Amino acid sequence: MVAQCQTKTNSGRLIAIGCNYEPWIALLEQSGWKTHCCYDLRTADSILEEYSPCICIVDLSNNDFSLNSISLRANKTKQVKWIAIIKKEQLQTDAICQFINNFCVDYFTVPIPSSQLLDTIGHQLGMLEIESSSWVEITSKHDMGLFGESKSIKQLRDMVRRVAATEVNVFLTGENGTGKELIAKSVHNLSKRKNVPFISVNCGSLAHDDKKMAFLRASSPSQEDEKSTFNGTILLDNVEELSKELQDELLAYLQTSSGDSLNDDSCCDVRIVASSSSDLESAVANGEFSKELYYRLNVFHIKVPTLRERGSDIFLLAEKFLAKFANEYSTMASSFSDDSKQLLLRYSWPGNVRELINQVKRAALLAEGNEVRAEHFDLPSKANLKQSLRNIKDEAEKDVLMAVLETHRGQVASAAKDLGVSRATMYRLLNKHNIVPDVRHYNNSYMQE
Structure with a gap:
């Protein structure tokens, strides 16, 4: 069911799955919403894709749909506010409670309290408008780094949006050329620091004998003024190339509540985003990079996907x-x-x-x-064709396995049943892609969300 709210001040979209024409729908229409019922999940898929961001009400009270099918759709949508309609006795069902806990902003038991439902939908519409402004900024201003419709880039956009609202340090990893600097700029421009400077510093170019936090001084907008204040975001690109001395300086900065102790005549209020294309964990294990500094930088890790x-x-x-x-x-x-x-x-x-x-x-x-x-193009026309096609197939197969495992919280048996394969085949596919299902990991992920 798709509904469009056309009030004097607001407009929004409502999708309802499996809902009959009931009094609460009539109330919505009287309040300016157009309502249309949708019972086919394939139709719901196309509507969700076309009209997101939106609100989705799903009626689970008659058990007309597989809960796994609904969960899979809810898990794929990041800009949809889900509301469930259930019978009161269904609250005794663990699967229903887990679905509501994991994916829904609210739920209602039949008979529906119409006025309360309308208030909830109105509030969630307002929340969507606030969130959508951030997504518009992501896709319009910084789309060179976050543009695309693949699952990996959608997950990346979601992580960037979430971490940008915080002040935690961010650690970006990924191969050369994946656009880590563009991601760092997106984090900055979606944060409360968006109106102050963003500075990118190549750590490999810093003088190893500079003792006053070279990257902070080098990035200061007024280097000649010893009492200048820098408030902004600094990207430490190729952070693995910092000398031991500068690693110590950076660690000292991060261990203090402000940058005053680094230089008595300057003050810095800095958010640090670090990036690396190398295996920094191995560098830590080999003693080439400070373990304490690594954990200070790696507060929120984002792996930028390859093309x-x-x-x-x-x-x-x-x-x-x-x-x-x-x-x-x-x-x-x-x-x-x-x-x-x-x-x-x-x-x-x-x-x-x-x-x-x-x-x-x-x-x-x-x-x-x-x-x-x-x-x-200056590219091989036929070389590695079979290998490339095989890689594409393998990546798609791996994505499906990971998505189904996530839906079933790492439970191999139920995931295999959903895919229509035997457990033996499921384990063979997991081994092929080096996937180790960890039920605790999936449960913790859902709890954190």
């Missing part, structure tokens, strides 16, 4: 970059030929988004007409 993990996002990004460069270089290139699309999707992209940008820039310059063809 090959993002599936069809590759082509979405390519289209976006092509439009940008065609405009920048005044070329006619506006689309990709079929062979160029196949080439983009099957290539493994070891250089990630940075490599894609360079390749699309080259193609935009070489294309003589409207269409970009495969020969305009």
Whole structure:
């Protein structure tokens, strides 16, 4: 059921699954909502995808739907406020209680208290409007780092939105070229510090003999003024390249409540985002990087996905970059030929988004007409085709396994049943992808949410 609220001040969307035309629906319509019932889950999927952010009311009182199917859909949606309708006796059912606890902002028992439901929906509509403003900012201003529709990039957007609202230090890891600096900028611009400076410092370029927190002094907007104050966000890029001396300086800063002890004449109110493309845990184990500093920086870890993990996002990004460069270089290139699309999707992209940008820039310059063809890219046309297709299939298979395990909280037997395979086959697939289901991990994840 889709409903659109068209009051004097608000507009919103309401999806209701499995609901009959009841008095509370009539009350919603009288208050300005248009209501339409939806019983088919495939239709609900398309509506949820098209109209998110939205509110979804699901009627579980008649047991018309598999709770696992509803849970799977609720787990995939990050901008949907779920409200459950149940019978009072269903509160004695653990699965129902877990669903409400994990996914719902509220629930109502039949018969529905219409006025209370209307108040709840109105409040959640207001919450959606507040949250949506943050998502608009993410997707419009910083989409080069967070643009895409793959599962991995949606999860990344969600983590960025959540951590940006806090003041904790963030640790970004990922291969070269994945866009870690763009993610750091998104964290900054979605935080309360968005109106103060964001400074990126390459730790490999810092002087190893500088004793006064070189990265803070180097990033100060007024280096000549010894009493200047820097309030902002600093990205410590390639943090693994900090010298031992600067590691000690940074640790000393993090161990104090302010930066005053580092320099009597300056004051810093800084949020630190650190990034690394190397295995910093191994560096800690080898004594090359301070263990205490590592744990101080790694308060909230974000692993930035590789481009090959993002599936069809590759082509979405390519289209976006092509439009940008065609405009920048005044070329006619506006689309990709079929062979160029196949080439983009099957290539493994070891250089990630940075490599894609360079390749699309080259193609935009070489294309003589409207269409970009495969020969305009400096990429192998047929090499590793079978391997690339196998990688795409394996990544998709792994994503499905992880999603189903998450839905079933790590329970292999129930996950296998949902997939329609035997437990033996399920374990074989888990071993193939090195997935070790940990029931405690999934339970803790749900409790934290």
